[in-house]
Amino acid sequence: MALCKGKTIYHTLLGIYKQQISTSYFSTNKVLSNMYKDRVPSVQSIGELNALCIDDKPVEKKIRIPAKSEFSSAVTYDPIVQKFINILMRDGKKEKTREIIEQVLENIKMKQIENYHKATTDAEKAMVVTDPLKVFHGAVENCKPLLILKTIVKGGSGYRVPVYCHERRRLRVGINFIIKTCDTRKRKVPLSTVLATEILQAYNNEGNAVGKKHQLHKECEAQRAFAHYRWK
Protein backbone atom coordinates (compact mmCIF):
# COMPACT_ATOMS: atom_id res chain seq x y z
CA MET A 1 0.00 0.00 0.00
CA ALA A 2 1.30 3.39 -0.96
CA LEU A 3 0.49 4.91 2.37
CA CYS A 4 2.76 2.53 4.20
CA LYS A 5 5.93 3.54 2.40
CA GLY A 6 6.33 6.73 4.35
CA LYS A 7 7.49 8.60 1.34
CA THR A 8 4.02 9.65 0.29
CA ILE A 9 3.14 10.92 3.73
CA TYR A 10 6.32 12.97 3.70
CA HIS A 11 5.37 14.46 0.36
CA THR A 12 1.86 15.31 1.47
CA LEU A 13 3.26 17.08 4.51
CA LEU A 14 5.85 18.88 2.40
CA GLY A 15 3.12 20.20 0.12
CA ILE A 16 1.31 21.70 3.04
CA TYR A 17 4.40 23.32 4.55
CA LYS A 18 5.32 24.82 1.19
CA GLN A 19 2.05 26.70 1.15
CA GLN A 20 2.74 28.15 4.55
CA ILE A 21 6.27 29.37 3.79
CA SER A 22 6.08 32.51 1.72
CA THR A 23 9.10 33.80 -0.12
CA SER A 24 8.53 37.54 0.13
CA TYR A 25 10.97 39.77 1.99
CA PHE A 26 8.60 41.15 4.52
CA SER A 27 6.50 38.27 5.67
CA THR A 28 7.91 38.85 9.14
CA ASN A 29 4.40 38.56 10.53
CA LYS A 30 4.89 34.81 10.65
CA VAL A 31 7.89 35.21 12.93
CA LEU A 32 6.04 37.35 15.46
CA SER A 33 5.15 36.06 18.88
CA ASN A 34 2.38 33.62 19.75
CA MET A 35 0.13 36.56 20.49
CA TYR A 36 -0.53 36.93 16.78
CA LYS A 37 -0.79 33.22 16.03
CA ASP A 38 -4.49 33.30 15.17
CA ARG A 39 -4.42 36.60 13.32
CA VAL A 40 -4.32 37.16 9.59
CA PRO A 41 -1.35 39.13 8.18
CA SER A 42 -2.19 42.60 6.92
CA VAL A 43 -1.29 44.07 3.55
CA GLN A 44 1.87 46.14 3.86
CA SER A 45 2.28 47.90 0.57
CA ILE A 46 0.16 50.66 -0.94
CA GLY A 47 0.29 49.26 -4.47
CA GLU A 48 -1.26 46.00 -3.30
CA LEU A 49 -3.92 47.86 -1.33
CA ASN A 50 -4.97 49.86 -4.39
CA ALA A 51 -5.08 46.69 -6.46
CA LEU A 52 -7.25 44.85 -3.91
CA CYS A 53 -9.75 47.66 -3.27
CA ILE A 54 -11.27 48.53 -6.64
CA ASP A 55 -14.99 48.10 -5.96
CA ASP A 56 -17.28 49.06 -3.11
CA LYS A 57 -17.79 45.40 -2.19
CA PRO A 58 -17.29 44.86 1.55
CA VAL A 59 -14.35 42.59 2.37
CA GLU A 60 -14.40 39.74 4.81
CA LYS A 61 -14.12 40.71 8.46
CA LYS A 62 -11.01 39.29 10.08
CA ILE A 63 -8.82 40.21 13.00
CA ARG A 64 -5.58 41.30 11.39
CA ILE A 65 -2.08 41.98 12.59
CA PRO A 66 -1.85 45.78 12.99
CA ALA A 67 0.25 47.81 10.57
CA LYS A 68 3.87 48.43 11.49
CA SER A 69 4.80 51.76 12.98
CA GLU A 70 7.14 52.60 10.09
CA PHE A 71 4.60 51.73 7.40
CA SER A 72 3.03 54.85 5.96
CA SER A 73 1.71 56.34 2.78
CA ALA A 74 4.57 58.85 2.65
CA VAL A 75 6.39 59.28 -0.67
CA THR A 76 9.68 58.47 1.03
CA TYR A 77 8.49 55.12 2.37
CA ASP A 78 10.43 52.19 0.98
CA PRO A 79 10.43 48.74 2.61
CA ILE A 80 14.05 47.88 1.83
CA VAL A 81 15.31 51.23 3.10
CA GLN A 82 13.36 50.71 6.32
CA LYS A 83 14.90 47.25 6.68
CA PHE A 84 18.35 48.80 6.18
CA ILE A 85 17.60 51.36 8.88
CA ASN A 86 16.48 48.71 11.34
CA ILE A 87 19.68 46.71 10.84
CA LEU A 88 21.95 49.75 11.03
CA MET A 89 20.23 51.13 14.13
CA ARG A 90 22.03 51.15 17.50
CA ASP A 91 20.34 51.54 20.90
CA GLY A 92 16.91 52.19 19.41
CA LYS A 93 17.88 55.52 17.87
CA LYS A 94 15.77 55.24 14.76
CA GLU A 95 15.45 58.93 14.10
CA LYS A 96 19.22 59.37 14.08
CA THR A 97 19.66 56.43 11.71
CA ARG A 98 17.01 57.81 9.41
CA GLU A 99 18.92 61.10 9.20
CA ILE A 100 22.08 59.21 8.25
CA ILE A 101 20.32 57.25 5.51
CA GLU A 102 18.72 60.39 4.10
CA GLN A 103 22.18 61.95 3.99
CA VAL A 104 23.49 58.84 2.21
CA LEU A 105 20.80 59.09 -0.47
CA GLU A 106 21.57 62.78 -0.89
CA ASN A 107 25.28 62.06 -1.29
CA ILE A 108 24.56 59.41 -3.90
CA LYS A 109 22.38 61.85 -5.79
CA MET A 110 25.08 64.53 -5.76
CA LYS A 111 27.74 62.09 -6.88
CA GLN A 112 25.63 60.74 -9.73
CA ILE A 113 24.76 64.23 -10.96
CA GLU A 114 28.45 65.03 -10.98
CA ASN A 115 29.08 61.91 -13.05
CA TYR A 116 26.26 62.90 -15.36
CA HIS A 117 27.78 66.27 -16.09
CA LYS A 118 31.25 64.79 -16.51
CA ALA A 119 30.01 62.47 -19.24
CA THR A 120 30.70 63.86 -22.68
CA THR A 121 28.46 61.93 -25.09
CA ASP A 122 24.72 61.33 -24.91
CA ALA A 123 25.17 57.57 -24.80
CA GLU A 124 27.32 57.87 -21.68
CA LYS A 125 24.86 60.25 -20.08
CA ALA A 126 22.02 57.80 -20.59
CA MET A 127 23.99 55.14 -18.74
CA VAL A 128 24.23 57.18 -15.52
CA VAL A 129 21.36 56.46 -13.10
CA THR A 130 20.56 59.55 -11.06
CA ASP A 131 17.73 58.06 -8.99
CA PRO A 132 19.35 57.25 -5.61
CA LEU A 133 16.71 54.67 -4.69
CA LYS A 134 17.43 52.68 -7.85
CA VAL A 135 21.14 52.74 -7.03
CA PHE A 136 20.40 51.64 -3.49
CA HIS A 137 18.23 48.72 -4.57
CA GLY A 138 20.76 47.64 -7.19
CA ALA A 139 23.59 47.70 -4.65
CA VAL A 140 21.66 45.56 -2.17
CA GLU A 141 20.70 43.15 -4.93
CA ASN A 142 24.35 42.77 -5.95
CA CYS A 143 25.43 41.95 -2.40
CA LYS A 144 22.94 39.15 -1.79
CA PRO A 145 24.68 35.76 -1.61
CA LEU A 146 23.27 32.64 -3.24
CA LEU A 147 24.39 30.25 -0.49
CA ILE A 148 25.47 30.63 3.12
CA LEU A 149 27.58 28.50 5.44
CA LYS A 150 25.96 26.84 8.40
CA THR A 151 27.79 24.86 11.10
CA ILE A 152 26.30 21.43 11.70
CA VAL A 153 27.61 19.15 14.45
CA LYS A 154 28.13 15.58 13.26
CA GLY A 155 29.83 12.91 15.32
CA GLY A 156 31.22 15.37 17.87
CA SER A 157 32.88 17.70 15.38
CA GLY A 158 31.35 20.67 13.61
CA TYR A 159 31.29 21.06 9.85
CA ARG A 160 30.62 24.17 7.82
CA VAL A 161 27.95 23.14 5.39
CA PRO A 162 26.79 25.23 2.40
CA VAL A 163 23.01 25.63 2.43
CA TYR A 164 20.54 27.68 0.46
CA CYS A 165 18.33 30.12 2.33
CA HIS A 166 15.14 32.08 1.86
CA GLU A 167 14.87 35.62 0.50
CA ARG A 168 14.59 37.40 3.82
CA ARG A 169 17.79 35.86 5.13
CA ARG A 170 19.63 36.65 1.89
CA LEU A 171 18.58 40.29 2.17
CA ARG A 172 19.82 40.53 5.73
CA VAL A 173 23.20 38.98 4.91
CA GLY A 174 23.64 41.30 1.93
CA ILE A 175 22.86 44.39 4.00
CA ASN A 176 25.22 43.21 6.71
CA PHE A 177 28.05 42.96 4.16
CA ILE A 178 27.58 46.61 3.25
CA ILE A 179 27.41 47.75 6.88
CA LYS A 180 30.40 45.77 8.09
CA THR A 181 32.73 47.26 5.47
CA CYS A 182 32.12 50.63 7.08
CA ASP A 183 33.44 49.45 10.46
CA THR A 184 37.02 49.97 9.30
CA ARG A 185 36.53 53.64 8.46
CA LYS A 186 38.79 56.32 9.89
CA ARG A 187 37.72 58.56 12.73
CA LYS A 188 36.12 61.91 12.01
CA VAL A 189 34.88 60.66 8.65
CA PRO A 190 31.06 60.67 8.77
CA LEU A 191 29.30 57.36 8.26
CA SER A 192 27.11 58.77 5.53
CA THR A 193 29.98 59.50 3.15
CA VAL A 194 31.54 56.05 3.63
CA LEU A 195 28.22 54.30 3.12
CA ALA A 196 27.49 56.35 0.02
CA THR A 197 30.80 55.44 -1.62
CA GLU A 198 30.38 51.79 -0.65
CA ILE A 199 26.86 51.63 -2.10
CA LEU A 200 27.96 53.28 -5.33
CA GLN A 201 30.79 50.76 -5.65
CA ALA A 202 28.44 47.85 -4.94
CA TYR A 203 26.07 49.14 -7.59
CA ASN A 204 28.89 48.73 -10.12
CA ASN A 205 29.75 45.25 -8.77
CA GLU A 206 32.97 46.48 -7.17
CA GLY A 207 34.17 47.19 -3.65
CA ASN A 208 34.59 45.28 -0.42
CA ALA A 209 30.95 44.29 0.11
CA VAL A 210 30.75 42.49 -3.21
CA GLY A 211 34.20 41.03 -2.50
CA LYS A 212 32.85 39.54 0.69
CA LYS A 213 30.03 37.92 -1.23
CA HIS A 214 32.50 36.37 -3.69
CA GLN A 215 34.64 35.13 -0.80
CA LEU A 216 31.64 33.45 0.77
CA HIS A 217 30.84 31.74 -2.52
CA LYS A 218 34.44 30.48 -2.75
CA GLU A 219 34.28 29.05 0.77
CA CYS A 220 31.01 27.36 -0.05
CA GLU A 221 32.62 25.75 -3.05
CA ALA A 222 35.56 24.59 -0.94
CA GLN A 223 33.22 22.97 1.57
CA ARG A 224 31.00 21.30 -0.97
CA ALA A 225 32.22 17.86 0.10
CA PHE A 226 30.07 18.26 3.22
CA ALA A 227 27.00 19.42 1.34
CA HIS A 228 25.26 16.11 1.90
CA TYR A 229 25.15 16.77 5.67
CA ARG A 230 22.33 19.17 4.90
CA TRP A 231 19.82 16.35 4.71
CA LYS A 232 21.59 13.51 6.53
Add this chain to the structure above:
Amino acid sequence: MAASIPTATRSFIKFIGSELWFSTGYRTPSKCLTRTLSTQSVASTDSEVTRPKRRAEKLSAAMKAFLKRAKEHESKINKYTEEYELGRKHLANMMGIHPDEMTQEHINEAIRYLLPSGLFDKGSRPQFKHPKDILPLNFDFPFDKAGRPYHYQYYTLLPNYHCIMSEAAWRMECLREEEVRIGSTGAPPQEEMKHLSEEYEWMDLRTFLNYFKSNHSEVVQVNEHNRFVILMTKLSKMRLREQDVAFLKQFGSPKTSEINVMDTEEIKKFYVNEQGRKFRTKNGYRKSAIAQVTVYAEGEGILEINGKGIEYFESQYAREQVLFPLVLTSSLNKVDVHARVEGGGEMGQSGAIRHGLSNALLPFVSQQMVNKLSLSGLLDRDSRVKERNKPGQKKARKQFQWRAR
Protein backbone atom coordinates in the same frame (compact mmCIF):
# COMPACT_ATOMS: atom_id res chain seq x y z
CA MET B 1 -21.91 -1.07 40.30
CA ALA B 2 -23.79 -1.45 43.51
CA ALA B 3 -20.66 -0.87 45.56
CA SER B 4 -20.45 2.76 44.55
CA ILE B 5 -23.99 3.51 45.75
CA PRO B 6 -24.29 4.76 49.34
CA THR B 7 -25.59 2.09 51.75
CA ALA B 8 -28.61 4.08 52.83
CA THR B 9 -29.99 4.14 49.34
CA ARG B 10 -29.14 0.50 48.66
CA SER B 11 -31.69 -0.79 51.13
CA PHE B 12 -34.29 1.32 49.47
CA ILE B 13 -33.41 -0.17 46.13
CA LYS B 14 -33.94 -3.66 47.49
CA PHE B 15 -37.31 -2.58 48.65
CA ILE B 16 -38.17 -1.45 45.14
CA GLY B 17 -36.89 -4.77 43.87
CA SER B 18 -34.64 -3.50 41.12
CA GLU B 19 -31.11 -2.35 40.57
CA LEU B 20 -29.76 1.05 39.76
CA TRP B 21 -27.42 1.43 36.83
CA PHE B 22 -24.75 3.92 36.09
CA SER B 23 -24.88 4.69 32.43
CA THR B 24 -21.62 6.62 32.26
CA GLY B 25 -19.35 3.60 32.37
CA TYR B 26 -20.90 1.96 29.34
CA ARG B 27 -20.63 2.65 25.66
CA THR B 28 -23.74 3.41 23.68
CA PRO B 29 -25.51 0.39 22.17
CA SER B 30 -24.80 -0.21 18.49
CA LYS B 31 -26.82 -1.67 15.67
CA CYS B 32 -24.47 -4.46 14.67
CA LEU B 33 -25.58 -7.15 17.06
CA THR B 34 -28.25 -9.08 15.19
CA ARG B 35 -26.08 -11.25 12.95
CA THR B 36 -23.87 -12.66 15.65
CA LEU B 37 -26.63 -13.30 18.15
CA SER B 38 -28.72 -15.27 15.68
CA THR B 39 -25.82 -17.56 14.69
CA GLN B 40 -25.06 -18.20 18.33
CA SER B 41 -28.41 -19.77 19.13
CA VAL B 42 -28.27 -22.11 16.10
CA ALA B 43 -24.77 -23.34 16.89
CA SER B 44 -25.56 -24.15 20.52
CA THR B 45 -28.69 -26.19 19.77
CA ASP B 46 -27.00 -28.23 17.03
CA SER B 47 -24.16 -29.43 19.20
CA GLU B 48 -26.23 -30.36 22.24
CA VAL B 49 -29.60 -31.66 21.05
CA THR B 50 -29.26 -33.34 17.66
CA ARG B 51 -25.76 -34.81 18.14
CA PRO B 52 -24.65 -35.57 14.58
CA LYS B 53 -22.65 -38.72 13.96
CA ARG B 54 -19.78 -36.86 12.30
CA ARG B 55 -17.34 -35.24 14.58
CA ALA B 56 -18.32 -31.58 15.22
CA GLU B 57 -16.26 -28.87 13.67
CA LYS B 58 -13.57 -27.60 15.93
CA LEU B 59 -14.44 -24.23 17.46
CA SER B 60 -11.75 -21.69 17.98
CA ALA B 61 -11.03 -20.27 21.41
CA ALA B 62 -12.27 -16.84 20.40
CA MET B 63 -15.58 -18.28 19.22
CA LYS B 64 -16.05 -20.16 22.46
CA ALA B 65 -15.36 -17.06 24.49
CA PHE B 66 -17.83 -15.09 22.48
CA LEU B 67 -20.58 -17.71 22.90
CA LYS B 68 -20.01 -17.67 26.61
CA ARG B 69 -20.27 -13.92 26.75
CA ALA B 70 -23.45 -13.84 24.68
CA LYS B 71 -25.10 -16.44 26.87
CA GLU B 72 -24.21 -14.57 30.03
CA HIS B 73 -25.50 -11.38 28.57
CA GLU B 74 -28.83 -12.87 27.62
CA SER B 75 -29.39 -14.45 31.03
CA LYS B 76 -28.44 -11.20 32.70
CA ILE B 77 -30.97 -9.25 30.70
CA ASN B 78 -33.71 -11.79 31.38
CA LYS B 79 -33.01 -11.63 35.09
CA TYR B 80 -32.92 -7.88 35.30
CA THR B 81 -36.03 -7.29 33.18
CA GLU B 82 -38.09 -9.28 35.70
CA GLU B 83 -36.72 -7.18 38.51
CA TYR B 84 -37.31 -4.05 36.53
CA GLU B 85 -40.95 -4.88 35.88
CA LEU B 86 -41.53 -5.64 39.55
CA GLY B 87 -39.86 -2.41 40.61
CA ARG B 88 -41.88 -0.45 38.13
CA LYS B 89 -45.13 -1.81 39.59
CA HIS B 90 -44.06 -0.91 43.12
CA LEU B 91 -43.04 2.55 42.03
CA ALA B 92 -46.38 3.07 40.27
CA ASN B 93 -48.15 1.98 43.40
CA MET B 94 -46.18 4.44 45.51
CA MET B 95 -46.80 7.35 43.17
CA GLY B 96 -50.49 6.54 42.70
CA ILE B 97 -50.37 5.86 38.97
CA HIS B 98 -51.73 2.84 37.14
CA PRO B 99 -48.76 0.57 36.24
CA ASP B 100 -49.82 0.28 32.60
CA GLU B 101 -49.83 4.06 32.19
CA MET B 102 -46.39 4.43 33.79
CA THR B 103 -43.96 5.83 31.21
CA GLN B 104 -40.24 6.49 31.44
CA GLU B 105 -40.89 10.19 32.06
CA HIS B 106 -43.05 9.33 35.06
CA ILE B 107 -40.30 7.07 36.39
CA ASN B 108 -37.66 9.77 36.02
CA GLU B 109 -39.87 12.24 37.84
CA ALA B 110 -40.52 9.77 40.64
CA ILE B 111 -36.81 8.99 41.09
CA ARG B 112 -35.96 12.68 41.12
CA TYR B 113 -38.56 13.17 43.84
CA LEU B 114 -37.79 10.12 45.97
CA LEU B 115 -33.98 10.17 45.70
CA PRO B 116 -32.99 13.80 45.39
CA SER B 117 -29.29 14.09 44.53
CA GLY B 118 -27.09 17.15 44.39
CA LEU B 119 -24.22 15.45 42.58
CA PHE B 120 -22.65 17.66 39.94
CA ASP B 121 -22.25 15.00 37.27
CA LYS B 122 -25.70 14.11 35.97
CA GLY B 123 -24.51 10.65 34.95
CA SER B 124 -23.72 9.66 38.53
CA ARG B 125 -27.17 10.54 39.90
CA PRO B 126 -29.55 7.62 40.62
CA GLN B 127 -31.40 6.29 37.60
CA PHE B 128 -34.05 3.69 36.92
CA LYS B 129 -34.16 2.38 33.36
CA HIS B 130 -34.80 -0.73 31.33
CA PRO B 131 -31.65 -2.91 31.38
CA LYS B 132 -31.51 -2.90 27.56
CA ASP B 133 -30.94 0.85 27.66
CA ILE B 134 -28.04 0.53 30.05
CA LEU B 135 -26.25 -2.77 29.43
CA PRO B 136 -23.62 -2.72 26.69
CA LEU B 137 -24.86 -4.54 23.62
CA ASN B 138 -22.23 -3.61 21.11
CA PHE B 139 -19.82 -6.52 21.22
CA ASP B 140 -19.62 -7.77 17.70
CA PHE B 141 -18.03 -11.08 16.81
CA PRO B 142 -15.53 -10.35 14.08
CA PHE B 143 -14.15 -13.90 13.54
CA ASP B 144 -15.30 -16.89 11.54
CA LYS B 145 -15.31 -20.41 12.99
CA ALA B 146 -11.67 -21.03 12.18
CA GLY B 147 -10.69 -17.93 14.12
CA ARG B 148 -9.88 -15.73 11.15
CA PRO B 149 -11.22 -12.16 11.31
CA TYR B 150 -13.82 -11.10 8.72
CA HIS B 151 -12.35 -7.64 8.21
CA TYR B 152 -8.98 -7.49 6.46
CA GLN B 153 -7.91 -4.46 8.51
CA TYR B 154 -8.98 -6.03 11.83
CA TYR B 155 -5.56 -5.92 13.46
CA THR B 156 -5.12 -2.17 12.87
CA LEU B 157 -7.60 -1.67 15.75
CA LEU B 158 -9.51 0.91 13.68
CA PRO B 159 -10.58 -1.25 10.71
CA ASN B 160 -13.25 1.02 9.26
CA TYR B 161 -11.11 4.15 9.52
CA HIS B 162 -8.13 2.52 7.86
CA CYS B 163 -10.38 1.02 5.22
CA ILE B 164 -11.42 4.53 4.13
CA MET B 165 -7.86 5.83 4.26
CA SER B 166 -6.45 2.96 2.23
CA GLU B 167 -9.18 3.32 -0.35
CA ALA B 168 -8.39 7.02 -0.76
CA ALA B 169 -4.68 6.26 -1.11
CA TRP B 170 -5.37 3.50 -3.57
CA ARG B 171 -7.52 5.83 -5.71
CA MET B 172 -4.75 8.41 -5.67
CA GLU B 173 -2.23 5.82 -6.83
CA CYS B 174 -4.50 4.72 -9.68
CA LEU B 175 -5.07 8.31 -10.84
CA ARG B 176 -1.36 9.03 -10.74
CA GLU B 177 -0.58 5.95 -12.82
CA GLU B 178 -3.28 6.95 -15.29
CA GLU B 179 -1.81 10.44 -15.63
CA VAL B 180 1.66 9.05 -16.19
CA ARG B 181 0.29 6.72 -18.85
CA ILE B 182 -1.50 9.57 -20.62
CA GLY B 183 1.55 11.80 -20.42
CA SER B 184 4.01 9.20 -21.72
CA THR B 185 1.98 7.58 -24.48
CA GLY B 186 -0.43 10.35 -25.41
CA ALA B 187 -3.36 7.89 -25.33
CA PRO B 188 -6.84 9.16 -24.39
CA PRO B 189 -8.00 8.48 -20.83
CA GLN B 190 -10.12 5.41 -20.13
CA GLU B 191 -12.75 7.44 -18.28
CA GLU B 192 -13.50 11.14 -18.28
CA MET B 193 -11.30 13.00 -15.79
CA LYS B 194 -11.92 16.48 -14.43
CA HIS B 195 -10.65 18.85 -11.78
CA LEU B 196 -13.14 19.79 -9.07
CA SER B 197 -14.62 23.21 -9.74
CA GLU B 198 -15.05 24.14 -6.07
CA GLU B 199 -12.98 23.75 -2.96
CA TYR B 200 -14.27 21.18 -0.54
CA GLU B 201 -14.81 21.41 3.17
CA TRP B 202 -14.23 18.17 5.05
CA MET B 203 -15.94 16.82 8.16
CA ASP B 204 -14.96 18.82 11.20
CA LEU B 205 -13.58 17.02 14.21
CA ARG B 206 -16.82 16.59 16.14
CA THR B 207 -18.86 15.10 13.28
CA PHE B 208 -15.90 12.92 12.33
CA LEU B 209 -15.74 11.44 15.85
CA ASN B 210 -19.51 10.94 15.95
CA TYR B 211 -19.54 9.29 12.54
CA PHE B 212 -17.16 6.55 13.63
CA LYS B 213 -18.62 6.17 17.08
CA SER B 214 -22.23 5.78 16.02
CA ASN B 215 -21.72 3.80 12.80
CA HIS B 216 -18.77 1.58 13.66
CA SER B 217 -18.24 2.09 17.41
CA GLU B 218 -14.62 3.10 16.88
CA VAL B 219 -12.91 5.70 19.04
CA VAL B 220 -10.90 7.97 16.76
CA GLN B 221 -8.41 10.62 17.91
CA VAL B 222 -7.44 14.08 16.71
CA ASN B 223 -4.35 12.79 14.90
CA GLU B 224 -6.46 10.49 12.75
CA HIS B 225 -8.67 13.39 11.76
CA ASN B 226 -5.66 15.48 10.76
CA ARG B 227 -4.33 12.69 8.59
CA PHE B 228 -7.75 12.23 7.04
CA VAL B 229 -8.00 15.93 6.09
CA ILE B 230 -4.50 15.97 4.61
CA LEU B 231 -5.19 12.95 2.43
CA MET B 232 -8.60 14.10 1.25
CA THR B 233 -7.39 17.59 0.30
CA LYS B 234 -4.58 16.06 -1.70
CA LEU B 235 -6.92 13.67 -3.48
CA SER B 236 -9.39 16.45 -4.27
CA LYS B 237 -6.72 18.46 -6.09
CA MET B 238 -6.10 15.72 -8.69
CA ARG B 239 -8.04 15.14 -11.90
CA LEU B 240 -10.92 12.91 -10.80
CA ARG B 241 -13.25 10.36 -12.32
CA GLU B 242 -16.94 10.32 -11.46
CA GLN B 243 -16.59 7.47 -9.01
CA ASP B 244 -13.87 9.36 -7.14
CA VAL B 245 -16.13 12.40 -6.81
CA ALA B 246 -18.86 10.17 -5.42
CA PHE B 247 -16.37 8.74 -2.95
CA LEU B 248 -15.31 12.22 -1.83
CA LYS B 249 -18.88 13.44 -1.42
CA GLN B 250 -19.40 10.98 1.42
CA PHE B 251 -16.96 12.91 3.59
CA GLY B 252 -17.26 16.53 2.50
CA SER B 253 -19.24 19.16 0.69
CA PRO B 254 -18.35 22.24 -1.38
CA LYS B 255 -17.45 25.30 0.61
CA THR B 256 -20.23 27.79 1.10
CA SER B 257 -19.46 31.27 -0.16
CA GLU B 258 -20.90 33.20 2.76
CA ILE B 259 -18.64 36.01 3.89
CA ASN B 260 -18.54 37.39 7.39
CA VAL B 261 -18.81 41.12 6.75
CA MET B 262 -18.28 44.00 9.16
CA ASP B 263 -21.41 45.33 10.84
CA THR B 264 -22.65 48.11 8.56
CA GLU B 265 -24.73 49.81 11.22
CA GLU B 266 -21.74 50.24 13.46
CA ILE B 267 -19.64 51.62 10.63
CA LYS B 268 -22.21 54.25 9.66
CA LYS B 269 -22.97 55.36 13.23
CA PHE B 270 -22.40 59.08 13.95
CA TYR B 271 -23.85 61.88 16.12
CA VAL B 272 -24.92 65.45 15.41
CA ASN B 273 -23.55 68.45 17.25
CA GLU B 274 -25.50 71.43 18.68
CA GLN B 275 -24.26 73.45 15.72
CA GLY B 276 -25.53 70.75 13.39
CA ARG B 277 -22.15 69.15 12.55
CA LYS B 278 -21.74 65.43 12.14
CA PHE B 279 -19.09 63.92 14.37
CA ARG B 280 -17.89 60.67 15.87
CA THR B 281 -15.54 59.95 18.79
CA LYS B 282 -13.48 56.85 19.29
CA ASN B 283 -10.80 55.70 21.68
CA GLY B 284 -7.45 54.42 20.50
CA TYR B 285 -4.85 52.42 22.38
CA ARG B 286 -1.18 51.57 21.92
CA LYS B 287 1.28 50.44 24.62
CA SER B 288 0.25 52.51 27.68
CA ALA B 289 -1.11 55.48 25.72
CA ILE B 290 -4.81 56.26 25.40
CA ALA B 291 -6.22 58.69 22.85
CA GLN B 292 -9.70 60.09 22.43
CA VAL B 293 -10.22 61.23 18.85
CA THR B 294 -13.21 63.10 17.45
CA VAL B 295 -13.64 63.55 13.71
CA TYR B 296 -15.94 66.25 12.33
CA ALA B 297 -17.28 65.84 8.82
CA GLU B 298 -17.05 68.58 6.16
CA GLY B 299 -14.24 70.46 7.84
CA GLU B 300 -11.35 72.61 6.73
CA GLY B 301 -8.51 70.27 7.60
CA ILE B 302 -7.83 71.32 11.20
CA LEU B 303 -5.68 68.87 13.16
CA GLU B 304 -5.42 69.49 16.87
CA ILE B 305 -3.54 67.33 19.37
CA ASN B 306 -3.68 68.47 23.02
CA GLY B 307 -4.09 72.09 21.93
CA LYS B 308 -1.22 71.98 19.43
CA GLY B 309 -0.91 71.10 15.77
CA ILE B 310 1.08 68.29 14.18
CA GLU B 311 4.21 69.84 15.73
CA TYR B 312 3.13 68.25 19.00
CA PHE B 313 5.32 65.36 17.83
CA GLU B 314 8.99 65.95 17.08
CA SER B 315 9.74 62.62 15.49
CA GLN B 316 9.07 62.20 11.80
CA TYR B 317 7.83 58.62 12.24
CA ALA B 318 5.18 59.80 14.71
CA ARG B 319 3.95 62.52 12.38
CA GLU B 320 3.71 60.08 9.49
CA GLN B 321 1.68 57.69 11.61
CA VAL B 322 -0.86 60.33 12.59
CA LEU B 323 -1.36 61.41 8.99
CA PHE B 324 -1.38 57.89 7.56
CA PRO B 325 -5.13 57.08 7.76
CA LEU B 326 -6.02 60.55 6.49
CA VAL B 327 -3.74 60.25 3.47
CA LEU B 328 -4.75 56.66 2.73
CA THR B 329 -8.44 57.57 2.55
CA SER B 330 -7.66 60.87 0.73
CA SER B 331 -9.59 62.92 3.29
CA LEU B 332 -6.70 65.09 4.43
CA ASN B 333 -8.34 68.49 4.02
CA LYS B 334 -11.95 67.36 4.20
CA VAL B 335 -12.38 66.59 7.91
CA ASP B 336 -11.45 68.20 11.22
CA VAL B 337 -9.65 66.13 13.82
CA HIS B 338 -9.43 66.84 17.54
CA ALA B 339 -7.42 64.45 19.72
CA ARG B 340 -6.56 64.17 23.38
CA VAL B 341 -3.74 61.84 24.41
CA GLU B 342 -2.46 60.62 27.75
CA GLY B 343 0.31 58.33 28.89
CA GLY B 344 3.05 56.58 26.99
CA GLY B 345 5.87 57.98 24.92
CA GLU B 346 5.96 59.59 21.54
CA MET B 347 5.49 56.49 19.40
CA GLY B 348 2.84 55.08 21.73
CA GLN B 349 0.82 58.28 21.62
CA SER B 350 1.00 58.57 17.86
CA GLY B 351 0.00 54.91 17.49
CA ALA B 352 -2.96 55.45 19.79
CA ILE B 353 -4.09 58.44 17.73
CA ARG B 354 -3.74 56.40 14.53
CA HIS B 355 -5.92 53.64 16.00
CA GLY B 356 -8.62 56.01 17.24
CA LEU B 357 -8.59 58.19 14.15
CA SER B 358 -8.99 55.37 11.67
CA ASN B 359 -11.96 54.00 13.65
CA ALA B 360 -13.60 57.41 13.98
CA LEU B 361 -13.17 58.15 10.28
CA LEU B 362 -15.32 55.24 9.06
CA PRO B 363 -18.78 56.89 8.56
CA PHE B 364 -17.33 59.79 6.56
CA VAL B 365 -15.53 57.79 3.85
CA SER B 366 -16.68 55.39 1.14
CA GLN B 367 -16.83 51.62 1.48
CA GLN B 368 -13.73 51.27 -0.68
CA MET B 369 -11.73 53.29 1.83
CA VAL B 370 -13.14 51.22 4.72
CA ASN B 371 -11.83 48.13 2.92
CA LYS B 372 -8.42 49.74 2.61
CA LEU B 373 -8.31 50.58 6.31
CA SER B 374 -9.32 47.11 7.41
CA LEU B 375 -6.97 45.29 5.02
CA SER B 376 -3.95 47.33 6.05
CA GLY B 377 -4.61 46.52 9.72
CA LEU B 378 -5.28 50.04 10.95
CA LEU B 379 -8.54 49.17 12.72
CA ASP B 380 -7.00 46.60 15.06
CA ARG B 381 -5.33 47.24 18.37
CA ASP B 382 -1.62 46.48 18.64
CA SER B 383 -1.63 44.30 21.74
CA ARG B 384 2.14 44.09 22.22
CA VAL B 385 3.41 45.67 25.44
CA LYS B 386 6.75 45.92 27.22
CA GLU B 387 7.73 42.70 28.96
CA ARG B 388 8.11 43.06 32.71
CA ASN B 389 11.37 42.94 34.66
CA LYS B 390 12.05 39.70 36.54
CA PRO B 391 13.53 39.60 40.07
CA GLY B 392 17.18 38.54 40.00
CA GLN B 393 17.62 39.71 36.43
CA LYS B 394 18.72 42.94 34.85
CA LYS B 395 15.90 43.27 32.32
CA ALA B 396 13.10 41.01 31.08
CA ARG B 397 15.50 38.42 29.71
CA LYS B 398 18.97 39.86 30.35
CA GLN B 399 20.81 38.43 33.34
CA PHE B 400 23.43 39.84 35.69
CA GLN B 401 27.07 39.24 34.91
CA TRP B 402 28.24 36.10 36.67
CA ARG B 403 31.47 34.11 36.63
CA ALA B 404 32.10 30.56 37.88
CA ARG B 405 34.85 30.33 40.49
